[in-house]
Amino acid sequence: MNTIADIGGLAAPLASAAQPRPVKMSCRKVWKLFGPDATEFLETRDGIASVDDIAKANLVGAVRNVNFDIHEGEIFIIMGLSGSGKSTLVRCLSRLIDPTFGTIEFEGKDLLKVSDAELIEMRRHRMGMVFQNFALLPHLNVLENIAFPLAVQGVDKATRTARAREMIELVSLRGREHFYPRELSGGQQQRVGIARSLATKPDIWFLDEPFSALDPLIRREMQDELIRLQSVLNKTIIFITHDFDEAIRLADRVAIMKDGQVIQIGRPEELVLNPATDYVAEFTRDVPRSKVVSARRLMRPATGADYGGTVAPDARVATFSADIVRVGKPFAVVDAAGQILGEVTPRSVVALLAGIPEEGSVHGYPDL
Template sequence: MTNASGPAAAGKSVDARPVKLACRNVWKLFGAGASEFIRQRNGKASSAELVEARLVGAARAVDLEIRQGEIFIIMGLSGSGKSTLVRCMSRLVEPTYGKVEFEGKDLLSISEKELIELRRHRMGMVFQNFALLPHLNVLENIAFPLSIQGVDRAAREARAREVIELVGLRGREHFYPRELSGGQQQRVGIARSLATKPEIWFLDEPFSALDPLIRREMQDELMRLQSVLKKTIVFITHDFDEAIRLADRIAIMKDGEVIQIGTPEELVVKPATDYVAEFTRDVQRAKVISARSIMRPRGKSQSAGEVSPDARIASFSAQIVAARKPFAVVNGDGAAIGEVTPDAVIELLAGAPGEAQA
């Protein structure tokens, strides 16, 4: 596996944000005697050993760290273990072995009462199934988690109105779920999960049941909310296009294992395995690769524009090709650190990324 501190992260600045959530050698095995099996092996087992013991490894030796304020996406094909892993993170499913740490404290060692309080006050969850209560209107659905906490009616309705405004549902407070579109229902689900002001937000394929146009609208809405709220988000998807739009980092899973962790660009440019390379093969590279990756030292010709090192090629490809002149790559201090040429962009768009980076 390649993790955030391994080859996939080479050359990147260290993320100084504190670790909010971490998995330390987490296993979730299904089958008779699973706990004893993995304990006897001190948290180590091969695929052959699992098969011999007739155990299914839904999550296998998972090590990862999620930093405060980042959107961390877990993706993989159906059956890869991504949903099981996220449920282990919140202890909706009990891991068979390992540690799940929230701000450094092992969630597997806390009491049931402490866990309930943590879920109620510091975690938010949104699933593919909106799970709205059909007999409650929008305001009541969103206020429902606060009523479970014992918050008085005036306070919980005031908070519900705040998040209704936040997610763009003002005017629909008294609508019932059946009177809303799919996208509006999902906004209610998002608002309900935000009502308790969670610090970490688990989203399990929340948009996969939506039509493509509504799905993109909800992705935009999530990014807008994140720009305001700065939550720590763990997001599950099987759609790489969705992942590259949203993610700070991505973990790719296969057969219960995390194969590689990295930024979208790192996964595309430096896949750790053939599986990752195949998984990212059809990605439009111009949407992922940054100016930093294809820039060269500044030449003597005049620049026709400026871009940041992190600007995706797709965001300025039309302008640079039309200008037929290089764009300067300028850092946050306003200093030019290189340039991107039209030829490099054209080579990338034509499907020759290796030549473009030469």
């Protein structure tokens, strides 16, 4: 199997054979090594080095030979255990730190060849960033915090205040314009951080474990908020998390990292059902399949049965399993135009929930 590959592409709403989304960001042979003469080490090898080679050179491989494309409007999640290299990779993509080797292109422009002045302008106007620690300025109120990056850009006060108020409405913080960070809950502080990063209207949005410091209820609320914002703004988002449940809820595609290397890329259900390595299989082992498997994946050809309901092709089985079992009839899988694409049976749902192994079904489940 491929171990460094883009497996399966994007979910249906993001791309299709007829109208693929353009590539927003691309990286090829990206490395970040720490230690003496790291750049020369990789240049003499044209970006090819084994773990043993790196160790013998007394180098540390934080990011190793990463290759992928990120498409416009995609939520691309990078995940892995602590120390896997995910945060270092995102800092390379945004050039908060410089890679040791490789190319990173943003809308076709190599970020490693732009001038410092161009990079500063890109960060100010084209890139938004949200981090785990919120990083709000304690002496500024909500309105001032959100307007701050516009002030750095030199935007006049009236314009930046109006824009900040728009963002306050967008993230549902009306009435708290004049609160200071210490007067806000953790979730409200993170909303301010999100609003501030969106104030400049970025083309690409980097989020580094933005919800990990929040308690579970607020974290889920913020996930819902991100889903809502994405439905309105359709941003290209690169999102870091170590939580697969969070990835399931948010991702179009997921990249799993281990020891600085991207092991597999795919939709959440592809990673769970078709792991490329034993590591990916172990990483996803405890994920309930009903949370990741879609109706499209489970459906069989339509028989014209007496349907007990309808379901969208991308609906997760967990969202309709109780209803289909209660009704005891197949559900038709229908697209946005109402065309029947296939059907899901109650028995196939029960088989999935019970973990019955594959028995020749083309979709990975027995055709019961």
